[in-house]
Amino acid sequence: MPIRKVSFEETLLRSVVEPRLCVGCASCVISCPFNCLEYSSGGPELISECKMCGICAQVCPRFNTSLSSLERFVFGRERNTTEEFGVYRRILVAQTSSDDVRMVCQDGGLVTSLLIFAIEKGIVNGAAISGKSSDEPLKAVPKLALSRNDILECAGTRYTYSPNLLALKEGVQNNVGKLSFVGTPCQIHAVRKLQMLPLKKYADAISFTVGLFCSESFTYNGLIKSFFQERMGIKLGEVSGINIKGKMILRMKDGEVKAIPLRDVKEYSCTFCRACPDFSAELADISAGGLGLEGWTLTVVRTEVGDEIVSEAESKGVIKTKPLEDKRLIDLLIKMSRRKREVQGGFIH
Numbered sequence: 459m460p461i462r463k464v465s466f467e468e469t470l471l472r473s474v475v476e477p478r479l480c481v482g483c484a485s486c487v488i489s490c491p492f493n494c495l496e497y498s499s500g501g502p503e504l505i506s507e508c509k510m511c512g513i514c515a516q517v518c519p520r521f522n523t524s525l526s527s528l529e530r531f532v533f534g535r536e537r538n539t540t541e542e543f544g545v546y547r548r549i550l551v552a553q554t555s556s557d558d559v560r561m562v563c564q565d566g567g568l569v570t571s572l573l574i575f576a577i578e579k580g581i582v583n584g585a586a587i588s589g590k591s592s593d594e595p596l597k598a599v600p601k602l603a604l605s606r607n608d609i610l611e612c613a614g615t616r617y618t619y620s621p622n623l624l625a626l627k628e629g630v631q632n633n634v635g636k637l638s639f640v641g642t643p644c645q646i647h648a649v650r651k652l653q654m655l656p657l658k659k660y661a662d663a664i665s666f667t668v669g670l671f672c673s674e675s676f677t678y679n680g681l682i683k684s685f686f687q688e689r690m691g692i693k694l695g696e697v698s699g700i701n702i703k704g705k706m707i708l709r710m711k712d713g714e715v716k717a718i719p720l721r722d723v724k725e726y727s728c729t730f731c732r733a734c735p736d737f738s739a740e741l742a743d744i745s746a747g748g749l750g751l752e753g754w755t756l757t758v759v760r761t762e763v764g765d766e767i768v769s770e771a772e773s774k775g776v777i778k779t780k781p782l783e784d785k786r787l788i789d790l791l792i793k794m795s796r797r798k799r800e801v802q803g804g805f806i807h
């Protein structure tokens with residue numbers, strides 16, 4: 459694809475950052491060949507004169523993104539009208555077979571189990587994922603995981619935004635080798651744009667992607683600091699986990715469970731999420747979500763690469779799987795996907 463000679467200011471600053479559509483994924487920052495961009499306060503900041511190579515605009519998930527051309531790139535075809543949550547090969551529910559994963563995972567531990575399996579089998583050398591900030595444990599931070607322990611430490615969901623592409627950059631810079639990538643739908647869009655361009659150093663490094671279903675992310679200062687800490691008086695160090703199952707459920711270390719209606723936290727959702735058309739990470743190799751299930755991960759296997767990993771993990775007993783028999787879950791998946799597409803901002807077509 460020819461690269462137009464346009465500046466960061468004319469493209470991303472004007473059409474994405476200033477209108478507050480930037481998701482803060484860092485794809486522009488990690489792609490700038492001249493290191494003109496720095497990741498600062500959740501987005502790109504121009505730190506030296508833009509050389510107008512235009513690459514940052516080519517990899518931004520919020521700038522001139524054509525879902526149809528990304529689908530053709532990933533699947534070799536566009537979805538048909540019945541494929542409401544994107545192209546896929548099979549759909550199932552999955553659960554880890556490992557006790558140590560079960561103790562720390564968010565839903566069924568499918569994601570953590572696959573990442574560990576891939577690293578232990580030598581399919582990848584590392585994983586670009588999200589971990590916990592060491593001083594603020596409810597804050598998501600990008601993490602380059604290189605071992606089973608690293609991956610276990612990152613299990614579970616933080617509902618604040620984590621620019622996992624920064625971990626991808628770290629892996630590539632350090633010549634780690636093949637990497638798996640986990641991220642929200644917007645981050646999967648960015649990764650696919652990097653691969654499609656292609657930016658070879660990233661395209662060559664990525665082995666497979668796992669996309670997380672996502673209704674929205676929340677701001678750390680809003681949800682965690684203002685609401686949990688200040689308004690509810692919650693000691694953040696006492697929270698052992700957060701999940702969303704119709705309500706926001708906070709599990710405390712002493713066993714107490716607090717259920718918060720989603721309408722009470724709505725104001726803390728990231729504004730940029732309101733323009734996102736993708737609920738189920740429709741461009742990932744494997745997509746994973748909880749969708750109201752307890753102890754199982756709803757798993758959408760979309761590509762051949764994804765199918766190989768899931769099938770091998772199934773056959774080696776790393777994960778247990780069941781067909782998705784409850785039609786209500788499919789209906790819910792369709793409903794969530796439609797809802798997101800209806801609010802999309804028009805920058806994806």
Ligand SMILES: Cc1cc2nc3c(=O)[nH]c(=O)nc-3n(C[C@H](O)[C@H](O)[C@H](O)COP(=O)(O)OP(=O)(O)OC[C@H]3O[C@@H](n4cnc5c(N)ncnc54)[C@H](O)[C@@H]3O)c2cc1C
Nearest residue numbers: 563564565566567568569570587588614616673747748749
């Ligand atoms: C912001 C956000 C919103 C979500 N919203 C929904 C939803 O509305 N409905 C739904 O069904 N599912 C949602 N999910 C997905 C769900 O929470 C689980 O991640 C998914 O079901 C996989 O469960 P698991 O037990 O297999 O994952 P685990 O084995 O626990 O692994 C989770 C993986 O997610 C990574 N991760 C954690 N936090 C983040 C983050 N903030 N950004 C990127 N990566 C992260 C971790 O590094 C880990 O590798 C959301 C996830 C996120 C991050």
